[in-house]
Amino acid sequence: MQRSCLVKLPTISSGEGVYLIDKSGKRYLDACGGAAVSCLGHSNSRVKDAMHSQINKVAYAHTSFFTNDPQEELAEHLIANSVGDFSSVYFVSGGSEAVEASIKLARQYFVEVGLTEKKYIIAREQSYHGNTIGALSAGGNLWRRQMFDPILLSGNHISACYSYRGRLVEESEHEYGQRMANELEEKIIKLGQQNVAAFIAEPVVGATLGAVPAVEGYFKRIREICNEYNVLLILDEVMCGSGRTGTLHACEQDGVAADIQTMAKGLSAGYQPLGAVLIGNKIHQTICNGSGMFQHGHTYIGHATACAAGLAVQKEIQELDLLKNVALQGAALKDLLVEHAKEHPFIGDVRGRGLFIGVEIVQDKTNKSPFLSEQKIHSKIKSMAMESGLMVYPMGGTIDGKNGDHVLLAPPFIVNEGHIEKISTMLIDAISLATSYKK
Secondary structure, eight states, X not given: OOSOSSXXXXXXXXXXXXXXXXXXXXXXXXXXXXXXXXXXXXXXXXXXXXXXXXXXXXXXXXXXXXXXXXXXXXXXXXXXXXXXXXXXXXXXXXXXXXXXXXXXXXXXXXXXXXXXXXXEEEEETTOOOOSSHHHHHHOOOHHHHHTTGGGSOOOEEEOOOOHHHHOOTTOOHHHHHHHHHHHHHHHHHHHOGGGEEEEEEOXXXXXXXXSEEOOTTHHHHHHHHHHHTTOEEEEEOTTTXXXXXXXXXXXXXXXXXXXXXXXXXXXXXXXXXXXXXXXXXXXXXXXHHTTSSOSOOOTTTTOHHHXXXXXXXXXXXXXXXXXXXXXHHHHHHHHHHHHHHHHOTTEEEEEEETXXXXXXXXXXXXXXXXXXXXXXXXHHHHXXXXXXXXXXXXXXXXXXXXXXXXXXXXXXXXXXXXXXXXXXHHHHHHHHHXXXXXX
């Protein structure tokens, strides 16, 4: 079954580097990695060989009976290259599962230390943490929540750190960031410190806002507040992590580390479904010295073939020094789009880090007013881009879940200068066609 009954999708046939090819032979430049997933592009030989090798040994064995070498080796690799005090990794099958596990892990930690009233999770408006009930309840994506609101758990949200729209004229970016961060303290006090277990946030907000990084100093203040009120900091790097922003972990650029950190998407580059939770040492040791096990599990946790793929992906990124290319090509793409935005009347903002870039579309650049939601400009941009052979990741409801349009770009880490120029030119053409703009 396809995702939508409203469109007829082309059938994928093969992949080659930064391109996907459908059954008719048409080639599509993958400028979004699907959903910021395919960080190595398509048909990487090293990853395929690693998967074949593992399948030839054993594809899967349930982790209540056995551990496996790929799981242990990938965990060691992730911990060795982490930026926090992590001592354990919990492997799942994707981002939503990673967030679910993180929320439950935070709750169990406080139960283990005797603070059984700590139960609330605080997140941000216009955030996205996954589609399962727990993850969707935590997130602040109103459009995704609306259909299922009656069955969601009660959520607690503070404002997004969204400088393009939220910063006051008289504020510096730092002052704005501190004001937004201090909302967390206010929310904790309102809910009662004894009731709050964790705060979850994306270091760079992905699909919902379109590659919005926090301003300087915001996450340092968030970390201080979490420490002061004994609240765990969960950083959701499902979309923005694994090198996507130019550093292996997005939070590195904010100078903070999490108590719990989620990973997925670029962790295995789409070659296998894989997610992970990096677990802080104090949490891991508390559980080991208490009940002895995390009261949670899925059939496919620690899947041997998935972990073999993930390990090969991470080694490829490291050994080919691809993060340098992410920073280089990301800066080039952003510069090109900023130059186009100066002349284009409907491009309001270009933002992001590394090869994780958002372009916000507005009807009026002066007052930042959006197009009418009924016009579905973001969908039109995707259609126009696909028609020309470019894949981009669009979203509506950028401002409040209903109004606003943006396009997210997250091309593979292997892009070169020629690809970057094509992405920029083809995207601007698609935006112009969708908005009926003619020079």
